[in-house]
Amino acid sequence: MENKNSCGSIWLGNGLMVQNEGYKVVIVLVFFLSWFAPINAQEEEPVNSNGLPLKSRLTINDFAYPLAPNSSEQHSNFIVSYEGSQNFFLELQGFYDSYLLADVFRIPIRAKLYVSDKFYLFSGVEVESERDKLQIDLPPPQLKYKNGFGYDVKNSLMLEFEHDLHFNKSVHGVYGTPSLFSLKGKYRF
Numbered sequence: 001m002e003n004k005n006s007c008g009s010i011w012l013g014n015g016l017m018v019q020n021e022g023y024k025v026v027i028v029l030v031f032f033l034s035w036f037a038p039i040n041a042q043e044e045e046p047v048n049s050n051g052l053p054l055k056s057r058l059t060i061n062d063f064a065y066p067l068a069p070n071s072s073e074q075h076s077n078f079i080v081s082y083e084g085s086q087n088f089f090l091e092l093q094g095f096y097d098s099y100l101l102a103d104v105f106r107i108p109i110r111a112k113l114y115v116s117d118k119f120y121l122f123s124g125v126e127v128e129s130e131r132d133k134l135q136i137d138l139p140p141p142q143l144k145y146k147n148g149f150g151y152d153v154k155n156s157l158m159l160e161f162e163h164d165l166h167f168n169k170s171v172h173g174v175y176g177t178p179s180l181f182s183l184k185g186k187y188r189f
Contacts, residue, residue: 057083074098087114091124102138103131108146123147126164143167156188 064076080092088111095106110124129141144167150160164180 059083072098073100088112089114091122100133101136102133105129105131110146112150118152119149120152121147121149122160140168157185159183159185 059081060078061081062076062078064074066074075095075097077093077095082090084090091108091110091112093106093108093110095104095108097104106126106128108124108126110122112120112122114120124146126144126146127141128144130138132138145165146162148160148162150158152158160183162182162184164182166178166180
């Protein structure tokens with residue numbers, strides 16, 4: 001058998017011959033090369049000296065859990081944090097608690113300033129409103145001024161001391177107190 005290459009044909013051996021028309025070969029070659037060529041649809045993230053991606057200035061955390069498996073109560077929260085500088089943060093938080101008598105929604109907005117690596121001061125305002133489930137007399141929305149300090153014990157453990165100054169006057173439970181002190185902590189696992 002003669003090994004001929006007439007115009008526009010490619011001899012593949014074993015009696016196989018493929019006709020070569022210019023544009024078809026280019027399309028086939030581009031198609032096969034595109035499988036092997038790296039294609040980046042996004043810019044690569046900048047990395048630090050350890051090879052890890054740099055942290056975004058905007059972070060979002062959320063968490064939710066039911067109080068008990070057979071109960072309709074649930075508790076959830078979110079935190080949207082923006083890093084203004086290395087030691088200054090702005091936070092928008094949201095808390096939704098569903099109880100048997102009412103649903104409670106709180107929105108604190110606060111500024112947080114780290115004075116050391118782990119110790120920080122914060123200040124802001126909070127609005128708290130309730131949705132009545134059983135048509136009882138619930139207090140009107142509450143406006144509070146919040147300030148305090150916190151300490152990050154570890155990456156997974158935080159402790160905060162907080163002072164709430166209530167601007168609304170009410171005769172309902174804790175809403176009747178002009179100020180409230182609280183100590184709280186958060187453990188992330």
